[in-house]
Amino acid sequence: MAKSVKIDQQEASKALADTIYVIGGKWKLPILHSICNGNIRFKDIEESIPGLSNRMLSRNLKELEENKLITRVMSNETLFYEYHFTEYSKEYGDLMLKMIEWGKSHRKKIIQST
Amino acid sequence: MAKSVKIDQQEASKALADTIYVIGGKWKLPILHSICNGNIRFKDIEESIPGLSNRMLSRNLKELEENKLITRVMSNETLFYEYHFTEYSKEYGDLMLKMIEWGKSHRKKIIQST
DNA sequence: CGGTATCCTCTCTGATACTG
């Protein structure tokens, strides 16, 4: 019994490490949010996130695509590359919204106490 | 109108960058979860997370304390240092649970497709 | 028990420039 609790704990540790591996880093969450917000083109995403360079955007988009959180397709209509959420990643929209709230309130919390 | 949407977007970007700054890195989420799971002593936390060295644990605990996500107190009863969640961080327990689920299901998703 | 100190490596990130 105590042992299975310990194993559960270690499983959760690994799952959390995976999670942070996939959405970690300075830009992945902002990029996902930008796409979620309607920006589907490279240039648009880049301009929607202050401080983000095209190099980091390129790299992070590639990693997000490898993890199947977004897709990259050439649009037949516009003839531009478009980035979109996958069905898979849409499930986690609310998780992201909570992180946004968390970041906002946390900033206030830390600022007011220093 | 379009402008305020853009500003909202940039605000969210910053909030998400803050969030990932505070809970980012390989070990912060596993550490928080371990404490949440009843481990309150340095040694216990260390042993509950495979691969975590005492050096990284020490550093990350300090940072989490600075961000007011945990407290570190000497217990009068046991005479050991104890780490606890703050009222503040308890609000985000469900956020962490979702990340655990996410990590678990994501691992399955990626493994099956390769 | 609960950490620090030191050293080392490797990845992330940024700045600048260039390309199909």
Added chain:
DNA sequence: CAGTATCAGAGAGGATACCG
């Protein structure tokens, strides 16, 4: 427009040893 190439700096993370 949508990136890639190159170089350089900072810091996260790991290994090992030591301390009050």
